[in-house]
Amino acid sequence: MDTLETRELRYFVAVAEELHFGRAAERLGMAQPPLSRAIQQLERRLGVTLLDRDRRGVALTAAGEVLLREARAALDATTAAARRTRRAARSGERLVLATKAGASHELLRDLLDAYAAEPEAAEVEVLMCGIGEQARLLRDGRADVALVHRPFDDLSGFDTEDLLTEGQVAVLPAGHPYATRGSLSMAEAADVPGLPIARWPRLDGTYPPGPGPEVKDQAQMAQLVALGLALIVIPASAYAWLWAEHAAVPVSDAPAVTTTLAWPAHSRSLPLARLVGVATRL
């Protein structure tokens, strides 16, 4: 019952993702034959067929799907081990906080200020990342803690602390007739003539269907709205990046958004514990 080596897992993930031995080998910086052999060995050692080689193409078996998912998690865990160990050794202690660019401005500012006021506060590095990337950064050790937003982000596997629940607002071009309304319903927001709701990616990177333009960060949204090409519905705290050409109107029936602090479940870092403590008292 020998244990799998990370090398084998890396190879398998490459092949499973490319579904092509040649390209996978290239990505791994090696030749194709040893890669084929390594995968065969892996299959023999597990006693399981992972790939259906069907001349002209490779497909994952059910067991292969399982291994792909598990192997990714295991690889993330090992790289996280290396990263966190290196970080623990360097420069005393230091926290890396991942957050979506532009979101929860005031909350983040207050949190950092309050934490910095603590005696023995560690240095906090803020890592701005794209939508939905926080979980990945936490899992592979690039971040120690993250500000995430329910129900948008995937929190499974983390410890969390809710910080703030808030409604959402519709952001419109400043001169638009609806900009002076006191509030809107989702139905109204979805049906503004000439202003489709912009779509942003879901957890898996795909976009929901709809007429609006696809965007991938707040800067794109801001510009599209300022240009009068779309409207967007966002948490009220994302307000901070509003331009002069924007107006915000509360959306009465949009789902509430909770800003949450999340960190790896097994973390025992003292500075992190202190940051969480500060956050709860905010």
Add this chain to the structure above:
Amino acid sequence: MDTLETRELRYFVAVAEELHFGRAAERLGMAQPPLSRAIQQLERRLGVTLLDRDRRGVALTAAGEVLLREARAALDATTAAARRTRRAARSGERLVLATKAGASHELLRDLLDAYAAEPEAAEVEVLMCGIGEQARLLRDGRADVALVHRPFDDLSGFDTEDLLTEGQVAVLPAGHPYATRGSLSMAEAADVPGLPIARWPRLDGTYPPGPGPEVKDQAQMAQLVALGLALIVIPASAYAWLWAEHAAVPVSDAPAVTTTLAWPAHSRSLPLARLVGVATRL
């Protein structure tokens, strides 16, 4: 930024746990010199000192502590990958459910019955384990899902579904004067003359202080109570294993215990999803 091999992690964990290269090498089934060399290489590659070799003994540095924790998690993840892959390939699908021996009898029976009644139900193997072992079994892939009890078990890192919340009862020898009482308070239970409360291990394996005997499973508890040497306070559903020599009295102010279904956060197994679905409808 090369990635760590599981072999290195295994070696490091052995040394970190033994704090002795010789014993660690023996445990790993190898000679001591190559182990020393491997650890040195690991330290060089990470650019971090993990161990303070201080003639006569080895001690972990702060970075070493971090790596020990992270390495254990990573190793669990890789062995889980192997186990789950093998299991996915064998015998169609099959679920392994871990539970504390003797706890939540009726609930477990109902759950298994309801699940078995489903069309396309997978085979469920019930794995009885000791107190607090469920989390480990889930983490290293020996189990797919577990029945755990809040606030006793460590649920960090898992998805969960609460099934049942209940009070606790004091279990006494059948003939004891208090056995006929309608209810007790914690203060009263803690102060029964000649009957100290038995202590069971906490998450880390240590015992809380107190006058009562230390026990490690329900059979020991049962016997101690039947012998008139101790009383215990347990969730009402653990009732099922009561002997004729026992009597149970509700404890009015004991913290409520919730029986919870827990599973690895990233699991995507269809039979598991079905089991969770059945559980929520229970």
Add this chain to the structure above:
DNA sequence: GCGCTGTCATACCCGGCAGGTATCACAAAG
């Protein structure tokens, strides 16, 4: 102080296996 013992590090050797190159086998396309 002088061995003795227990500990980790060093020196050196060897065999297996990861990786490379060349080639094969085969299926689909034309």
Add this chain to the structure above:
DNA sequence: CTTTGTGATACCTGCCGGGTATGACAGCGC
């Protein structure tokens, strides 16, 4: 039937993981 693209096979080589023997050094008993 050739061409093209694919993964598998055959075979070689060098590196590195592992073994043995030994060194360096701290504490201990006398």
